[in-house]
Amino acid sequence: MIPDILAERYATESMKDIWSPKGKTKLERELWVALMKGQRDLGLGIPADAIAAYEKVIDEVNLASIAARERVTMHDVKARIEEFCDLAGHQHIHKGMTSRDLTENVEQLQILRSLREIRFKTAAALNRLATKARKFRGLVITARTHNVAAQITTFGKRLAMFGEELLIAARNLQYSLESYPARGLKGAVGTQLDQLNLFGGDAAKVRELEDRVASHLGMSKRLSNVGQVYPRSLYLQVVSVLDQIASAPSSFAKTLRLMAGHELAGEGFARGQVGSSAMPHKMNSRSCERINGFKTILNGHLTMASQLAGDQWNEGDVSCSVVRRVMLPGAFFAADGLLETFITVLDQMDVNPAVIDREHQHYLPFLLSTTIMMNAVKKGIGREIAHEVIKEHAVEAARSYRSGESPGNDLLDRLEKDERLGMSREELQSALVEGKANVGAVDTQIEHFLNESSEWVSSVPGAVEYKPGSIL
């Protein structure tokens, strides 16, 4: 058998449990039991001990036996009904339900539980990111725009930047989770004809039944008007939220791959892993690359979701079916694997302050040329002249380094020698020292992120304590 590669290589057990054939069968049985309870409460003659008998065997899932039944009945839902009934020794499930009442609601349950799983791991990731942002809040680095040195910042701030992006996504996920509506028991075209017949046309009872089933299953919102299927734009909402969750980790991963290219930082080695035998020093950012790969996969799933949305004909059909079978577990496995990998990288990441400082020394004279100019102005040199002199030498220092004439950045030497500026080496150097500490409002910013993320994370029990499994 060809395994689902995302599930088997990358997803965690808790996510696989939701989407495995076994896990799905259990969810179906939970739904049936919830329905029986509701129907019994509302007056249908379903004995309590029958319900108890069903509940007892929920976990006894024998896929081979179900498959054997399907070969006889030629109908998958029927086969699963028979299996469950035979195990329980009763015949009370699936009353007034069509196949869609089963499969659509179970799929929604899978989505909802998966979203909770993703929220949990997002919280764990945010907590890790905050921890590292706090740890490195004062580690001054060369900020880069357009991939070249621009100004100074701290590594903690860089992490807080990605963290704040993740937090926005986390809140959007939270909104989608809380507002996610269940299709409920709507029958073949959405008119609830069969449940209504069961309850003698009492619409209030049917509504109450739906409420009870939904609350049994932990779904607080419910749809009223659906057709055969529930609105496909819900897939779009869910997959786009997953893709948004994946965005900040993906930008972080790209940035760490860039930093590794400069030896400023690296993703570290997992599990006694070493570099290749031919190149033992070589630390490849394989996990970060994988994070970027997961993001690309999610983008593909988003394309699928966007095409399902807005393509409903009348009360619906199953042209979405094969897409959902691929896209839904696929998107959740990818998001799950991405977060697991992200947390692992955050835990194992190496940061090399010495190399960071070397890079910094190289670029600092450029980055602080404005500070030098202002100091020159304070000493009485005209602003225009100071600007002209510094610009002239900055361009020349860059050219000279790149052409090989100078072995390093000699901007300070050049400025020291230029009498128009009249600044001593000490004066220049002190401008550097002064400027290097000047990372603007970075500390307040990081503090703000730490507070915000901590508040959100604390709403997700257990997230702080989460330990990822070992990844490939």
Place this chain on the structure above:
Amino acid sequence: MIPDILAERYATESMKDIWSPKGKTKLERELWVALMKGQRDLGLGIPADAIAAYEKVIDEVNLASIAARERVTMHDVKARIEEFCDLAGHQHIHKGMTSRDLTENVEQLQILRSLREIRFKTAAALNRLATKARKFRGLVITARTHNVAAQITTFGKRLAMFGEELLIAARNLQYSLESYPARGLKGAVGTQLDQLNLFGGDAAKVRELEDRVASHLGMSKRLSNVGQVYPRSLYLQVVSVLDQIASAPSSFAKTLRLMAGHELAGEGFARGQVGSSAMPHKMNSRSCERINGFKTILNGHLTMASQLAGDQWNEGDVSCSVVRRVMLPGAFFAADGLLETFITVLDQMDVNPAVIDREHQHYLPFLLSTTIMMNAVKKGIGREIAHEVIKEHAVEAARSYRSGESPGNDLLDRLEKDERLGMSREELQSALVEGKANVGAVDTQIEHFLNESSEWVSSVPGAVEYKPGSIL
């Protein structure tokens, strides 16, 4: 000059105002003025009459003059600064700002105002949809799944189904609007160095300044940790919400195209439009087709947005720039044009009850075979036999009609003649009459939608009164 086709053919004036070069220039000026007011309030020496002088000339946008300045300065932002200052006769704008502080915030303002515009038209569309759902709540139609007759429902319910999908999207849009965070005045790499310097390192003042500017501009949330750019996953969130808004109208449009194929309904003719001269009877669902086209365009923009998200290198760069220039106005114009077209179609739509009834008569015996069976059982015929007999004849009636043997659906004739069933024509006919009225819980469902949508629509002033312009 090659015009932007989405803007010029399909978008409304209010949306074009936001994205036109003129409109953008005004937004920039509003931002500069808001900043000066904040800086003045917080102690910077900017005279009130200077601010007033700037405010007075906000609307005097002369693009040709700006372009002429740009040819001299070789810098677009500088050209616009000079123009505004010369108009006002002062030199107080853009203090402590980098170009990005201007352009990113203005872009966010454009997005925010566009989102409000889309919310407005979504509310108008929801109101129209609710009106039609109310009007047709009792018009019984043949519900279709897999594009073939399945059960009965009402046309109002079908509309409420799309309406409820739109309402979910509308609420998601509302969430995104309310939580949309402004980048604020963060400087070149996000450390706020320049504003801090301006206020002597007083971080609290800078924070206060940002709050004042944001509130001037009507943005309630603010980002703390950004780089050069604000998080690109915000584009993903915005474009995916637009795509979700487009979904229900798109499904409605496909369904109306299908109904037009059966002459059950049509999008109507606009503006004294007639069919082609060769085929005057021909009413093409051109507007509905266009709605579907807009949805496809949005799906393409979503692909772009999903690729920008997660592709930030360090503190950022402008590899997103050309994409944003295309994607942002493009997505808003498409969503705007889609809603305008959708409202127009809802207003002009033809519904043909006579044809709906003919279709219904044709399928009713099939749709109500269960009712017939139950009536037979009540009369004392065994359930299994009744089921077998009806199934046999149903399959045969379908085959016979399709093969041409029978000119119509002769199921009732067949059942009447079969002695195993023993039902008279009157008995059969009364099952039909009884069943035809049985559209399940449809009325309660529609009522629920009407209440929910009315509540949401009423939160958007003016939406109910909105009248679309004439579309192409």
Place this chain on the structure above:
Amino acid sequence: MIPDILAERYATESMKDIWSPKGKTKLERELWVALMKGQRDLGLGIPADAIAAYEKVIDEVNLASIAARERVTMHDVKARIEEFCDLAGHQHIHKGMTSRDLTENVEQLQILRSLREIRFKTAAALNRLATKARKFRGLVITARTHNVAAQITTFGKRLAMFGEELLIAARNLQYSLESYPARGLKGAVGTQLDQLNLFGGDAAKVRELEDRVASHLGMSKRLSNVGQVYPRSLYLQVVSVLDQIASAPSSFAKTLRLMAGHELAGEGFARGQVGSSAMPHKMNSRSCERINGFKTILNGHLTMASQLAGDQWNEGDVSCSVVRRVMLPGAFFAADGLLETFITVLDQMDVNPAVIDREHQHYLPFLLSTTIMMNAVKKGIGREIAHEVIKEHAVEAARSYRSGESPGNDLLDRLEKDERLGMSREELQSALVEGKANVGAVDTQIEHFLNESSEWVSSVPGAVEYKPGSIL
């Protein structure tokens, strides 16, 4: 274990063989053997009986044993090398190769063989489509544009239209197959250092070796300049060709779903399948819907492929790895399943000439109003008057039918009664008879398609005889 859903539910055995862990292992071994043969021919001391020993055990794939080795070596390629060597009792494989020389070339082999498989099934599908186009070449139907009646055509022409679209895609596939270039033995960064060292720096020998290996594997073209990976835009080319192959079947499937909605045709029942027990007459176009679903999946894979292309950093990395693992088998399984389903639908399809004729009778007076007008003009009535009269009545006839005033299309009655036109019932009726036969150049067009497709199909041995397996 969670199975790959596309593989297990929809793909054919021949396609699964290529992508299964077992099949892939065999391809690796074939590559190693081809390499040894080449190296031996070119002077490396590899004994012929060693090669023979390896060849003998190619098919003895024991995945569990390989997995056990991997747990010890912590290296997947090393584990597979050891297993193969132990089975053969020799140590001669993988000389001068890096892991990438193995994995990239094997992946390309999988792609190439899969493309051949798709070509084969495309040829089988084209042949079926041609057969049906021939069968129905004279079956007159109402052509529809904008989903409403437009002119007349034949059902064979409609099929030929989709057939010609498929043929264009088939030729593009053929081009991609024939021009598909192998990466070859390029080493870790593409410089061929290791193979060169093995052959004492003799570049000609290394080139010859690559040629031999490529020809052993049936790849006629070869890349010269690659890095660690081969150009990712090749994925884009391959996946877009698959998506193009899927397009005509997808349009056919949508059209058949539409026709089923009018009972004009249907996809038929497979394997003694019946409609649902509640609605035995109901023939759902489930297979056609699935075809459309596969197309949506391929569109998602195309998004993934388009993002890999153009994202190579330096000599490459593995940020594409997880994407390829999902996208490549996924796209081939989807295309394979789509073609298998398409062939099945073509074989089982029902066409209902009687219903087609009824529809035709309804629309014919409209469709032939131009013919009627020309006949009127021949009789001496002014063109403008004739046009005006016919237009007036056509619009009125449509309105009258839709409003229920008239039970059918009464255009002829109206025209007959209008003295301005002065045409008798016989004259009007004869215009209809004459016009109905006038399907333009349809016959020549179909003939052209039959010839073209037959020529292409005949270049693919066995395609005409292909019988699909039974689908779900």
Place this chain on the structure above:
Amino acid sequence: MIPDILAERYATESMKDIWSPKGKTKLERELWVALMKGQRDLGLGIPADAIAAYEKVIDEVNLASIAARERVTMHDVKARIEEFCDLAGHQHIHKGMTSRDLTENVEQLQILRSLREIRFKTAAALNRLATKARKFRGLVITARTHNVAAQITTFGKRLAMFGEELLIAARNLQYSLESYPARGLKGAVGTQLDQLNLFGGDAAKVRELEDRVASHLGMSKRLSNVGQVYPRSLYLQVVSVLDQIASAPSSFAKTLRLMAGHELAGEGFARGQVGSSAMPHKMNSRSCERINGFKTILNGHLTMASQLAGDQWNEGDVSCSVVRRVMLPGAFFAADGLLETFITVLDQMDVNPAVIDREHQHYLPFLLSTTIMMNAVKKGIGREIAHEVIKEHAVEAARSYRSGESPGNDLLDRLEKDERLGMSREELQSALVEGKANVGAVDTQIEHFLNESSEWVSSVPGAVEYKPGSIL
């Protein structure tokens, strides 16, 4: 008016000419004239001087006058017919044509001419790339995989790698160009009814007419079986080829952005451009970033194209219309702008051999540890010991540099001191010198690319001489 941003900021004049309202009007007129010539040749009574009169005024395009006519006729094609006829003083165009015969064929002409334009610029780009590959064929650089140092290669080889990828795309483009089929004169639903009527039912003449028109327009292939529209999968083929063309330039641009981050190379300054006033040394890879942006836009257009393909209902409709209006010019403008930018970057690119050499010196001891080991083995040290010793020191040297203990890569110092290895500084150094020259088969590979690309480029007249305009 809101301008099309891709056209106005980035596209070249020759591409804008094809898609401008003016250019499109001229193409329509060319088509009409070609048709008249064909019809006259085949016996229709169209006077030669009338045709000459039309030809004379082809370029007299007055958009305002056409717009005024449209406001009267309410029909865009009719307005353009009248304008052209009034200008020529005749009434002979558009005989036997429907609007679609005009618009579809003109769109195809636009596509075909745009593809030729793209081929031309692709050839120009390939030529530039080859020139640079030749220039830098011997410039040794540190090859990177996973963005970290891996082995050695040359910069010329790196360029040849991207060049070969572009060449594959160029050939695929060539294939698509040569096989691109014209829809021809097929009428409203594809049956050619109207042209057939015009030629008294003579199908051979109609076929001949189509051939003549197609050859007039430079289209060598023709479709036989179409509906209202031509196959939408042709859009998919075209847009995916454009996206493939964009891939190699995009990977090159990313790599140059990475190299700029290490100061190894840069995109150079255009038009007397300087860095920002605050940071005059700062050379941002803005053009390379823009290239990557164009690629993202094309990926979005590809999503649109993939959704149009496979979504034809019956003989077609215009749900693709608004998509085509956006996607077609958009994709061509983006590809055009990308190539123009790419050529400019290739022309202006700075390469800094001194910095390349510094990087190289830093990594060389690692990269050549295998060579050192082999030399040690030749001297008599056991392979296993040599491997162990070198690995131990390599890992330690990397750690020591990154931790700040060592200011540089001290691997050679460490090896020199280790008595187990017993190699002198001279011996170690000579291994480095020897190894540094060993870039494998790179020279032959580059030669191969130069020959192949030169052959292809020479098939496109004028491409070698092409000079890009100045870009923003």
